[in-house]
Amino acid sequence: MNSFTLTVTCLSTRGVVAAISGYLAREGCNISDSTQFDDRETGRFFMRISFLSEQGRTLEDLDAGFAAVAAPLSMDYSFHDEAARMKVVLMVSRFGHCLNDLLYRWRIGALPIDIVAVISNHLDYQKVVVNHDIPFHYIRVTKENKAAAEARQLAVVEEIGAELIVLARYMQVLSDDMCTRMSGRIINIHHSFLPSFKGANPYKQAYERGVKLIGATAHYVTADLDEGPIIEQDTVRVTHAQSAADYVSLGRDVESQVLARAIHAHIHRRVFLNGNKTVVFPAGPGAYASKRMG
Amino acid sequence: MNSFTLTVTCLSTRGVVAAISGYLAREGCNISDSTQFDDRETGRFFMRISFLSEQGRTLEDLDAGFAAVAAPLSMDYSFHDEAARMKVVLMVSRFGHCLNDLLYRWRIGALPIDIVAVISNHLDYQKVVVNHDIPFHYIRVTKENKAAAEARQLAVVEEIGAELIVLARYMQVLSDDMCTRMSGRIINIHHSFLPSFKGANPYKQAYERGVKLIGATAHYVTADLDEGPIIEQDTVRVTHAQSAADYVSLGRDVESQVLARAIHAHIHRRVFLNGNKTVVFPAGPGAYASKRMG
Amino acid sequence: MNSFTLTVTCLSTRGVVAAISGYLAREGCNISDSTQFDDRETGRFFMRISFLSEQGRTLEDLDAGFAAVAAPLSMDYSFHDEAARMKVVLMVSRFGHCLNDLLYRWRIGALPIDIVAVISNHLDYQKVVVNHDIPFHYIRVTKENKAAAEARQLAVVEEIGAELIVLARYMQVLSDDMCTRMSGRIINIHHSFLPSFKGANPYKQAYERGVKLIGATAHYVTADLDEGPIIEQDTVRVTHAQSAADYVSLGRDVESQVLARAIHAHIHRRVFLNGNKTVVFPAGPGAYASKRMG
Amino acid sequence: MNSFTLTVTCLSTRGVVAAISGYLAREGCNISDSTQFDDRETGRFFMRISFLSEQGRTLEDLDAGFAAVAAPLSMDYSFHDEAARMKVVLMVSRFGHCLNDLLYRWRIGALPIDIVAVISNHLDYQKVVVNHDIPFHYIRVTKENKAAAEARQLAVVEEIGAELIVLARYMQVLSDDMCTRMSGRIINIHHSFLPSFKGANPYKQAYERGVKLIGATAHYVTADLDEGPIIEQDTVRVTHAQSAADYVSLGRDVESQVLARAIHAHIHRRVFLNGNKTVVFPAGPGAYASKRMG
Structure with a gap:
């Protein structure tokens, strides 16, 4: 049944x-x-x-x-x-906390997905990925090879038939073409409470503005940078006593969780695109449960 | 239509x-x-x-x-x-913040109810209630007249055909008989995160235990004190630097909001009794909107 | 002592x-x-x-x-x-929830201030203010009389020797001159999580962007609109099922509380200006306690 | 300097x-x-x-x-x-999320401690610990060998000169003697918002009571089970639609974070015992920052 x-x-x-x-x-x-x-x-x-x-x-x-x-x-x-697992490709650059968090949730069955590949423009996480028996693709990206690199990324995605790309702190901007091609199938985590602090270095921007809460935003990627439909957001309190470097640390937990919640909603088909917004239905009974202990 | x-x-x-x-x-x-x-x-x-x-x-x-x-x-x-307003009786003793909050929400249309009466065992809020053109019933309660007092309370409720009683910091315990008679139709706000700190003086209990969050719980009243089905709860952070008297102040906001949210859910028929638990469905579109500005 | x-x-x-x-x-x-x-x-x-x-x-x-x-x-x-009460002037337009909230906190001693006057460009709250035995100043503001109106406002403030102006949803922009003159002594509540959604109609902006949390920001007023030093912020969760009109209602509680917390910090001399940012020290023991029950 | x-x-x-x-x-x-x-x-x-x-x-x-x-x-x-790192022994049974989380924070420098040993009464995490180049001690505990097992645990702690023991979901009760000996130096994470749901299976207890928030509590261990001084607590929202098995998953994040925050406070000497309560001072500037990216 x-x-x-x-x-x-x-x-x-x-x-x-x-x-x-x-x-x-x-x-x-x-x-x-x-x-x-x-x-x-x-x-x-x-x-x-x-x-x-x-x-x-x-x-x-x-x-x-x-x-x-x-x-x-x-x-x-x-x-x-509901028993079928979505095929997911993770992309990561040098910040590894979201990757580490997603690997853990996947390992214990809390995120019932198939991580079919990890793509990175750096070698930092090759070992950890390989130790999880997941194919690791090192695809260097430079100003010069951007188009070729992206073609290789797409090739990985399409050969495996991946249904979702997760940018787990992947710091390269994707081309308009790729965004359009994978519309509604690329989730990014931005390390600010969008629409505040778009673009580079949001924690530094937040520090300089003197906000009292920092946040994170998971959204579908569109050609319009940091403007895609928002799936999930959350915030965490900071005080005058924290520096921008503290924000980076305090932001890790909220980034990891916001991204994981967005993926959870997406793979359970709880997210609908509604123009440039999303409809996100609540999780059904048993949707969070996982069988393994760690 | x-x-x-x-x-x-x-x-x-x-x-x-x-x-x-x-x-x-x-x-x-x-x-x-x-x-x-x-x-x-x-x-x-x-x-x-x-x-x-x-x-x-x-x-x-x-x-x-x-x-x-x-x-x-x-x-x-x-x-x-959906256009019919539920007839509600508020009961209050000496702490007036929930009463004040509910009167305000009612006044601006954010809680679309008919407050048909306020019953109190004290005179503190007679003037404020009367100024809102709501009938105020002063029903003194002593050890000796408890049954008679409750009969008068019930008479008020039944004569007006009230469908809901809200204990907005009403500090007298209701009889088993009244609880049974009005089963699922009396909402109480308890000033702790139940099941912690049942009974009297929960803020003092919380202070003495050294918890780092205090809370409030809105629940249906049953004969079993502080054990009725929970409708809504929330918490607020405290530190070592706050005294039990500070908790009383900090707790006011969370009590008022938890109670208002529980009433909102109840009057929109979003709460179902499920044994000693509740099912609380999320609010539909437009359910929070109110026409007036203040 | x-x-x-x-x-x-x-x-x-x-x-x-x-x-x-x-x-x-x-x-x-x-x-x-x-x-x-x-x-x-x-x-x-x-x-x-x-x-x-x-x-x-x-x-x-x-x-x-x-x-x-x-x-x-x-x-x-x-x-x-610490026993001296700061003299405060409240200014309000047509949204009355912050005014109502501040009057209540003041009445029960939770905000130990002297509300020496309420200034409004509308008559909506004249009666409620007068019933609290607080002088009410109706100062109409039009495009034409802006300077004259502001002069009258300042006259009220200076005659009473008010030390703080609170813009409790006062919807007129103050002149650069007034901002400079009262630097660090005017607190405004903005109904968004700044720096997102500056300017008019932030809830509508938030709704259109599809954010998953809405917020409020209390800040010192400077000549640079919605850019002054932030004192306090908070957020509240919304879903696709809420409309912009729902946001207005849901935002009331967070606005009221954020503003009250900012005023509480200011009057207890816990807020320091630090360039365009603030230092906000935590409340000391007993700082929240109030003697009255309602 | x-x-x-x-x-x-x-x-x-x-x-x-x-x-x-x-x-x-x-x-x-x-x-x-x-x-x-x-x-x-x-x-x-x-x-x-x-x-x-x-x-x-x-x-x-x-x-x-x-x-x-x-x-x-x-x-x-x-x-x-401040440059000296506290020597810490982690103890774990079969739930591995807190262990995984602490190892990650330690690895990237976000928790500046020396994890000098991991002790477990199960073999589940031997490999992961060994891969971090941390000594793993498998000390089986049965009804019969309890005292001997504890003696071996204490021997590990004392030989290395560990200053803190962290019970990262270690499911055996420690003896009164050990609690007294290591007073103020053993931190436990309990998977409920204490004092609610002491003892075994708190998520099941929470589910049966129908609470609307679940929580976690980090506290110093005393001879009086689940009654030690509380260092940190937090809560997370649940609804009728989540089962007790869902709570286990939803609780992982809050447990991990509450424990990490308590350890962070302890190692920075921000926690003081105050009878059966604690004083926890806020983190100073830069206290959260870590040098590594993942």
Whole structure:
């Protein structure tokens, strides 16, 4: 008996919930969780449903059969097997705390993903990655080879069929082309509470402005730097007694957690793009649990 | 065109969402928000649906027609008009911050309730209540007149047909009988992070234990003191440099907010009793907005 | 036996703490609380000391005698009587939640200030202010009379000898001249987490950017709009399900609290200007306690 | 030029700050940070001072010379070299997240300690510890060998001269004797917001009580289980939609951080025992900064 997730977006219309839930009932599926959002401003409808297929319908059956339900309401939809692990490529430069954190969560099963590769423009984390039996790709990036380097990165992603790229403090700007190609499939962690302190050295900017909280922002990457749809943010208190170097340390925890929460939401299909914003549904029962102790 | 809310609880069964949403679609209702929870441990299903009745069905029509849908699945359900304001009685003793906070939220429309009466065993807030044009009932409580006093309190509640009693720092223990009679309809604010520091003087207890956070808990009142189902909690940081008297001050904000959030959830039918626990669904779009500025 | 506070800033030099504490010991004063900060970047030293004058020295005695200690180290210093209440003028426009909150805290003694006047460019809160027996000054502001209106405001402030102006959601921009004249003595609450969303309609800006936390910032007012030294900030979580109108409601609590905390710090002489930043020392024992219950 | 820290406790007396700072000034020391606390209830005085010895006085010089200052006021005091790293023994059972987190912070210099040994009653983390070039001691504990096992643990601690034991989710109860012997030098992380949910399985207890926040508590270990002086606590929000297994996952981050913050405070001599409570001074400038990137 399989657990599946269905995500749907369409124009908000009377009868849409009945159409979807009626279909699932007819196909012998038992809904275990569902959330919806109607954007009053745009008239868009968003829905995420978890269900058990109690009478043996497969993902393919359900997907094929749903076409007739979706067509009249022009639904965008997709079915997912909850047991399938998303293939993820991590990219990192020289700050390793997010990488370390994600590897740990992956190792103990708290982030049920397949880390299919780590790409870095530095060699600092080659050993730690290799010790986790994950392929490590050292792709140096210079002013001169930027396009070629990116082609190699994309090749890695596409050969493995990775569905998500996570920029875990990867400090090179991606080209517009790559951003467009992987739209909604690259998550970046920015070390400030956006839209404050875009660009380089946000902790130094924060220190100089004298803010009383610093923060971190996980967002989808778009061609417009630090302007992509925000998935998750959080803040942490600082005082006059902390220097910019202290901020870097204090920011590590909040960066790691904000990024991990954003990935968790993405892989559970809880995040929907809504123009330049996101809809993020809360986690369902059991979504955080992991089997291993460490 | 009216906005209604439907709440349903029953055993979790295949087809329940389809049954409910199918009915609403047939009756010309457009679902604008819905959330559900399946308790895996108990097998109970909880659902809250907001919808617009676009073809003129009244609350009475919908309620009557739903009986046939509800019966086969043994649903407990009720329909509510979102424009109707719940009748609420506030009870207060000598600490006035929650009362002041609730009166303000009510005044500016942030808590869309009807405060039909304030009952107090002291006279401290008679003037402020009367200035808000709310009936004030001074019901003195002593060891000797406890039962009689409570009978008078109940008389106030029942004559007005109040649906909710809020103990806004009311410092008398209610009788088992009253707790049972008003089960799920009395909300209390306790000035600690329950289950820590039950009973009297929780801030002093907290100070003596040397905790680093103090808190507040809003819960439904049951015969078992400070043990009722928790609706909302929050905490605030303290240090060694604060005394128990400081805690009292620092606790005011968190008490006021926790209580206001619990009432907000209750009046929007977002809280469900689930044994000795609660299910609290998140607020729908626009639920916090108020028209007035102050 | 009186409680006094001494604040000192000077260049960081060896012996400065000994000089200060030695003086206080010789004058029969018992230090009950002290905090210091050495800004490594600028070399500035900041100190706040609370003490009891156990042998009868008055504020004037101490102030006069300290000159000889302060001179060699070029200290800026001032002594304050902890029992003296700072004279404060509140200014408000049409949003009344901060005003309501401050009046309440003042009423119960949680903010030990003298509210000597409320100035407004609207009449909305005349009645509530008058009912608190506080002089209300209605000073209309239009494009044409801006300078004259400000002159009247300043006249109110100067006649009463007010030491602090609090802009409790006062929506008119003050002139550069007034900002300079009252430098470090005007506190404003801005309804965003600065430096994000400066200027008008920050909640709408926040909604459009799709942030996951909204915030509030209390800062000293300078000629450079929304750029003054930040005293206190805080944030509160929002989701896709809240509209800009919901933000306005959710922001009320955080605005009120951030402003109250900033005023609390200022009146207890815990805030120091440090260029365009602030040093904010933590509250000493008993600083939050208030005698009244509501 | 060395950075030292001086900690002092004594009865609160007039002149104590002058005596301490006067001594340091005479010895050519420049105070860079200082905080004090006067406990009004007990009359105890607590002070922590950071300073630079600008004229070459060594720790030994200063310590010897201070005796004459300390004696008349019966001060307990100690001088510490800020460059010296505290020797720490970690103990762990089967949950590895705190261990992983502490190893990472140690590795990048964010926790400037010497981890001189890891002791475990299980073999799960032998490999990870050994890969960090830290001695791993597998000391099995059974009902029968408890005393012998503890003797071996103490032997490890004492042979290396460890100054602190950290119970990083070590699930065996220590004997009264060991608790007394290492009083104020064993820090435990308990996975609840104490005093709620003492003893075994706090997440299950929390789930059953239906709390809306879960938490973690770092405290000094005493013979009285889960009753020792609290150093640090924090909480994280949960909803009805999370199971006890989810709590375990959500609790990992808060446990790891609370423990790391408590250790950070302890090793910087910011924590003082005050009866069954603690005084925890805020971190000084630069205290969080670390040189390495990951």
